[in-house]
Amino acid sequence: MMEIDHLRDKKHCGDLLSNLSEFIDGTLQEELCEKIQEHMDSCENCRVVVDSLRKTIYLYQVTSPEPAVPEAVRERLYRRLDLEQFLK
Amino acid sequence: MDKAREESLSLEKLRNGDRAEFAQLMDKYSGIIYRLSLKMVENPQDAEDVLQETFIKAFRGLPRFDGRSSLSTWLYRIAVNESLMHLRRRKQPALSIDQPLETEDDQQEPTQIVDFCCMPEKELMSFEAQLYMDKAVESLQPNLKAVFLLRDIEGLSTEETADALNLSQMAVKTRLSRARMKLRNLLSEYYGERMAKDKIKKEQITLNRAVAKVEGLSQ
Numbered sequence: 005m006m007e008i009d010h011l012r013d014k015k016h017c018g019d020l021l022s023n024l025s026e027f028i029d030g031t032l033q034e035e036l037c038e039k040i041q042e043h044m045d046s047c048e049n050c051r052v053v054v055d056s057l058r059k060t061i062y063l064y065q066v067t068s069p070e071p072a073v074p075e076a077v078r079e080r081l082y083r084r085l086d087l088e089q090f091l092k
Numbered sequence: 093m094d095k096a097r098e099e100s101l102s103l104e105k106l107r108n109g110d111r112a113e114f115a116q117l118m119d120k121y122s123g124i125i126y127r128l129s130l131k132m133v134e135n136p137q138d139a140e141d142v143l144q145e146t147f148i149k150a151f152r153g154l155p156r157f158d159g160r161s162s163l164s165t166w167l168y169r170i171a172v173n174e175s176l177m178h179l180r181r182r183k184q185p186a187l188s189i190d191q192p193l194e195t196e197d198d199q200q201e202p203t204q205i206v207d208f209c210c211m212p213e214k215e216l217m218s219f220e221a222q223l224y225m226d227k228a229v230e231s232l233q234p235n236l237k238a239v240f241l242l243r244d245i246e247g248l249s250t251e252e253t254a255d256a257l258n259l260s261q262m263a264v265k266t267r268l269s270r271a272r273m274k275l276r277n278l279l280s281e282y283y284g285e286r287m288a289k290d291k292i293k294k295e296q297i298t299l300n301r302a303v304a305k306v307e308g309l310s311q
Contacts, residue, residue: 021201025269031250052207053276059209059216060276061244064229067222068245070123071130077140081122082115084144085151090115 016043020050028058101163106154114154118147121164124246125171131241132175134230142178146171161255168246169256172238179234200273208283215286228278232271239264240271 020040026032027040044051073081082091101120105113122143129142149170157166208216215221229237242253243264250268254261 025265025272028272049205052205053202055209056206056280057272057276060279061272063216063279064225064244064275067217067225068127068131071127073122073126073143077126077136077143078122080140081118081144081147085114085118085147087111087115087118090112092119 017047017050020044020047020054024054024057028054028061103157103159103163107157109151109155114151117150117163121167122147124164125167128168128171128241128246129175131226131229131245132172132234132237133178138178142171142174145174149174162252165248165252165256168242168248169258172242172257175238176234200270200277202273202280203277204280204284206280206284206287208280208287211283211287216283221282224282225275225279228275228282231278232274236267236271236274239267240275243268244272 020027020043023032023036023040027037032040044054079088079091082088101117102110102113106117125146126139126143129139129146130136133139133142146167150167153170157163161169229240232240238257239253239259242248242256243250248256250261250264253259253268254264257264259267
């Protein structure tokens with residue numbers, strides 16, 4: 005594990021950080037994407053930041069399935085709205 | 093998916109107070125609204141209150157629903173506002189979605205470089221790790237949390253999230269970026285510690301084996 009406090013001082017790392025979220029979403033201009041990609045190829049720290057940020061989003065997505073509303077909660081919801089007759 | 097949910101509902105019937113149609117709407121959307129509520133307010137009892145209040149307000153508000161937003165975006169908006177009201181009652185700080193961040197212009201920066209991506213998924217998604225992930229989301233300011241949940245968990249676009257939260261698209265992007273980086277930093281700390289512990293354990297095993305071998309040779 006390596007603490008970093010110099011990342012922002014490096015101009016290219018700073019450029020990457022300010023555009024990182026859009027880069028990951030694929031919504032960044034192509035030209036900027038290419039620059040970031042080029043920088044990542046030569047900067048191990050930034051590659052790790054990008055990979056771990058992607059992984060973080062992925063982990064939250066795969067561990068957040070749409071839950072079935074618990075039966076008792078569902079029943080109380082229908083009752084509260086006076087819609088018990090439509091409970092299946 | 094949301095388009096399919098919405099296409100099967102009659103907006104006209106809903107606006108006219110058709111109860112059977114409203115029951116259909118609850119069936120289709122209660123799962124996603126419950127998930128959002130659970131993550132926003134962090135306990136099942138409050139989440140259930142938010143779920144009920146959201147659909148009560150939706151039922152009352154439908155005759156005035158103008159259809160400019162999709163039904164799901166509109167329901168998310170009601171649910172986020174209800175969640176914020178619950179949090180406000182608990183007197184937590186930073187309670188308004190449109191409250192400016194203290195450092196709106198500053199970006200969240202990476203605090204640690206930990207390459208945890210190579211860890212086995214079983215460990216990344218262990219029960220303990222998932223509890224930690226939940227705690228990490230809980231630690232976000234509500235105005236960051238709402239943006240993260242709508243964009244990355246509920247899958248809304250930047251435009252839909254801005255619409256649901258009454259924010260500019262730029263504010264959504266800024267807050268999403270900060271929320272993601274904060275979560276990444278917290279997960280890096282957690283997984284970094286796990287990796288360090290595993291490394292020590294492996295080194296200890298190697299050392300023990302070497303000692304046993306030397307002892308065996310000397311006997």
